[in-house]
Amino acid sequence: MAPKRPNGAGAFPKAVETPAPTSPDPAQLYAALDLGTNSCRMLVAQPKGSQFHVVDSFSKSVQLGHGLESTGKLSRASMNRTISAMRICREKLNRHGVQRMRLVATEACRRALNGDHFIKQVRRETGLQLEIIKPEEEARLAVISCAPLVSMNTEQLLVVDIGGGSTELVWIDLTQVPKRERPRAIMRLHAGFTSDPGPFAAAKVVDWISVPLGVATLRDQFSDVEDDAARFALMSWFFEENLEEFSPYAAAQAREGFQIIGTSGTVTTVAASHLGLKRYDRTKVDGLRMTTDQIDTVIRDYLSLGPAGRRADPRIGKDRQALIMSGSAILQALMRLWPTDRLSVADRGLREGLLYAQMSADGVLEDTPF
Numbered sequence: 001m002a003p004k005r006p007n008g009a010g011a012f013p014k015a016v017e018t019p020a021p022t023s024p025d026p027a028q029l030y031a032a033l034d035l036g037t038n039s040c041r042m043l044v045a046q047p048k049g050s051q052f053h054v055v056d057s058f059s060k061s062v063q064l065g066h067g068l069e070s071t072g073k074l075s076r077a078s079m080n081r082t083i084s085a086m087r088i089c090r091e092k093l094n095r096h097g098v099q100r101m102r103l104v105a106t107e108a109c110r111r112a113l114n115g116d117h118f119i120k121q122v123r124r125e126t127g128l129q130l131e132i133i134k135p136e137e138e139a140r141l142a143v144i145s146c147a148p149l150v151s152m153n154t155e156q157l158l159v160v161d162i163g164g165g166s167t168e169l170v171w172i173d174l175t176q177v178p179k180r181e182r183p184r185a186i187m188r189l190h191a192g193f194t195s196d197p198g199p200f201a202a203a204k205v206v207d208w209i210s211v212p213l214g215v216a217t218l219r220d221q222f223s224d225v226e227d228d229a230a231r232f233a234l235m236s237w238f239f240e241e242n243l244e245e246f247s248p249y250a251a252a253q254a255r256e257g258f259q260i261i262g263t264s265g266t267v268t269t270v271a272a273s274h275l276g277l278k279r280y281d282r283t284k285v286d287g288l289r290m291t292t293d294q295i296d297t298v299i300r301d302y303l304s305l306g307p308a309g310r311r312a313d314p315r316i317g318k319d320r321q322a323l324i325m326s327g328s329a330i331l332q333a334l335m336r337l338w339p340t341d342r343l344s345v346a347d348r349g350l351r352e353g354l355l356y357a358q359m360s361a362d363g364v365l366e367d368t369p370f
Helices: 076-096 107-111 115-126 135-145 179-191 215-221 228-241 265-275 292-312 324-337 350-362
Strands: 030-035 039-048 051-061 100-105 156-162 167-173 204-211 258-263 289-291 342-346
Touching: 030 076, 030 350, 039 076, 039 350, 051 076, 051 350, 076 115, 100 107, 100 350, 107 115, 135 156, 135 167, 135 179, 135 204, 135 350, 156 265, 156 324, 179 350, 215 228, 215 324, 228 292, 228 324, 258 265, 258 324, 265 289, 265 292, 265 324, 265 342, 289 292, 292 324, 292 342
Parallel strands: 030 100, 156 258, 258 342
Antiparallel strands: 030 039, 039 051, 156 167, 167 204, 289 342
């Protein structure tokens, strides 16, 4: 069961504001803000059973990491764009009276020489306190956001979060967990990959890795390659080369009981393209299972369109078109490496993980099967 959202709160990185029709009790509200390399996104939600109900959201492509590869710093223009978006988020938080919140920044701020300076500037100009989280926490939050999509028949799970500046992969062994407990065992990882699960059967994190290549950083690495198809092939090969230290990369894995869940704008865009959606519909995308052949067909179509065709394709969107091929290169490399011909599509990620973690820690979610 997916978190319930208002219509229009999709995964495409266009500016989205969805005002709540009514004002819930502020004491029941939680907020999560994810400031990534490319986008600034926020959800305001209230607990509802074992899930949560989204009452407001915001999403905007701010391109905070633009130019970071070449300069090592966040540019003034990028910081100004981001602060403008953060002001809108502050207004929404104030309007709803939200008290429980986590506002986090990821790879761009981790890598930038002036990342800490930027965090202080955001606090000074908006009053919001951003927190730069470590790669392990980013990976863990992405994993628990996908808990409702974990099949009870899954024994080996790979969760992939393709971000703007980095890609997190987490490999989880569920063989010691009773089938009906497997989604809940994933949720219990909110306390840490090596935390004591208490009397419950534990999901074992075999290995995890944060590759410092996301859709924006990988694109920038090969921006000097003019040929579209050659650039795509090089990006896919280069990403695969960066997985050598991920222990399941070299080990043979059984096909039976294996599940891969992908969460990112790339994955949801590919899914929307496969479905032929002219307007994004989260209810049709989240939880969709795509075969490798279906994914390859969409990517071949993107390549045949070329840069001009992708810019004009309404399934991709004006903001996503510049990043879709680097994201597709990552996705194709992952599907080539592991023993499955299917991918579970997740329209969820860091924000949802932040909400689940806060609500779980406060004990406001019902402990019921998903």
